[in-house]
Amino acid sequence: MNDNPSRRKLLLLGAASAGLGMLPAGAAPAHSDTTAAAPRLDVPYVPTPQQVVDRMLALAKVGKNDVLYDLGCGDGRIVVTAAKQLGARGTGIDIDPVRIAEAEDNARKAGVDKRVSFKVGDLFEADLSGASVVTLYLLPTINTRLRPRLWQQLKVGSRVVSHAFDMGPEWPPKKTATVEGRTLYYWTITEAQKKKAKA
Template identity: 70%
Template structure:
């Protein structure tokens, strides 16, 4: 069975990202599927009204560099680039999601400002970020917290959809949108000292 043309494009992009473009499509797809990493967080897209509110809360503008950790289909990075003029990078461990995000940026006309790459969040350098967005799980947020404190500059804004960072880093603001919670923090000198 031949996949829908858009899905085929995404899967071919994933094949390119994993070096499998020389194989017949069916075989490349089978190898991509077999090589898929175990996901710590299931892919659940953030609704667009939540994306918009997250960007509002973080005051994202044209001078910002946004990193979306666990970017999925790239909608936060694409929206930040298209609607706010920001530059953004999305990181996800799933090559199919990265291929989809790259395609979405291309369709939105923001490929010059919205970049995506396959990567392990715990091995990623996001120290150039002025804004970090997340929609992960509580245990992943807690595990990432020291890395955020260590890498990010004082004043960097962090916004999470649905899950907080634990008692060690209470949110400065919380906002409810359609029964969903968004959490907001800024990195402080005290955070930096805690991991020095």
């Protein structure tokens, strides 16, 4: 793959800076079943350098027995890298069909299309229960909205890695790392979180 922007994220804030326009306060996340020619993107499609991708996967210790879900997968770089370099299986989810088509093409070119899949979908409706690792690059507002879903659906011991943004004070990271001036955050799902999600 080349150095084209590697990921487009679902976020409710920050869109104005990319000329996409700010959504009204309290606006619902975009859904994949919209009838418009192009989906409404809640955040611009932004690049994740390959060095950051590699460090995210290393931080989560992704291996051949893992199933990685990348939320807001863009061109599929994280999923493809995990499959090609580490032997993992993976699923990428993105609301933009153009990005999903690009990700599928990249997987074919890398020879890992039998190990990965990509879906057009809404992160807040996706079934994440099959993942042992979840990667994401989302703003804090979206991270905190996703947090209960991660606690509910992921198994104890599953790992979560976020590029640039944390999950709020209710879920401090287990580890952090810095690469290319960017902060990465790492968590594992615990029994305590599962209990909180059920409460």
